Amino acid sequence: MNVTGIGIDAVEIERFKKALDQWGENFLKKIFTQKELEYAGTKKSYSMHMAGKFAAKEAVKKTLPNGAEIGLNWSDIEILNGEDGKPYACLHGRAASLMKKFNLSRVYVSISHTEKLAIANAIGVKNDA
Numbered sequence: 082m083n084v085t086g087i088g089i090d091a092v093e094i095e096r097f098k099k100a101l102d103q104w105g106e107n108f109l110k111k112i113f114t115q116k117e118l119e120y121a122g123t124k125k126s127y128s129m130h131m132a133g134k135f136a137a138k139e140a141v142k143k144t145l146p147n148g149a150e151i152g153l154n155w156s157d158i159e160i161l162n163g164e165d166g167k168p169y170a171c172l173h174g175r176a177a178s179l180m181k182k183f184n185l186s187r188v189y190v191s192i193s194h195t196e197k198l199a200i201a202n203a204i205g206v207k208n209d210a
Contacts, residue, residue: 085185086205088143090136091198097132112138112155120162132199133192134160134168140203141170141188145179160190168192170203183207 100108109118109131117134124130137160142153157176160168170188172180180188186208192201 082186082206082208084204085183085207086144086146087202088140088145088204089200089202090139090143091200092132092136092139094129094132094194094197094199097135097199098128101128101131114156114159116161117159126194129194129199133194133201136199137168137170137190137192137201137203140201141172141176141190144188144203144205145176145185146183146205147179160192168201180205 112135113121113131117131121127121130121134138155138158141158141160145153153175157172157174159171159173161171162168168190170190172188179185184207185205187206189204189206190201191203192199194200
């Protein structure tokens with residue numbers, strides 16, 4: 082397994098809350114998929130959770146070769162959670178095309194929060210056969 086890229090991003094939770102207050106549902110629907118929104122609805126600290134998902138999307142974008150340079154739709158990068166609660170990246174559209182083009186097998190994601198900050202990192206890997 083070879084690491085092909087690493088990305089990290091941090092989001093101030095208060096800033097994210099302000100954007101959510103200002104743009105509401107339109108903001109959420111532009112950035113997040115229905116599955117992401119449904120899962121977040123089960124969380125006590127909605128804004129903190131969604132700020133973490135946003136940071137993870139940015140980290141994944143930075144992980145992909147050329148991902149930070151080309152326009153990806155926010156919905157191209159979906160951050161879901163397994164039954165164990167661990168986040169994982171599911172790539173669609175142009176993001177999936179980049180994965181295929183560069184022969185990536187997976188993008189690993191990790192998210193953490195404090196009261197003030199949500200941070201995420203992502204690591205892209207490919208398997209050499």
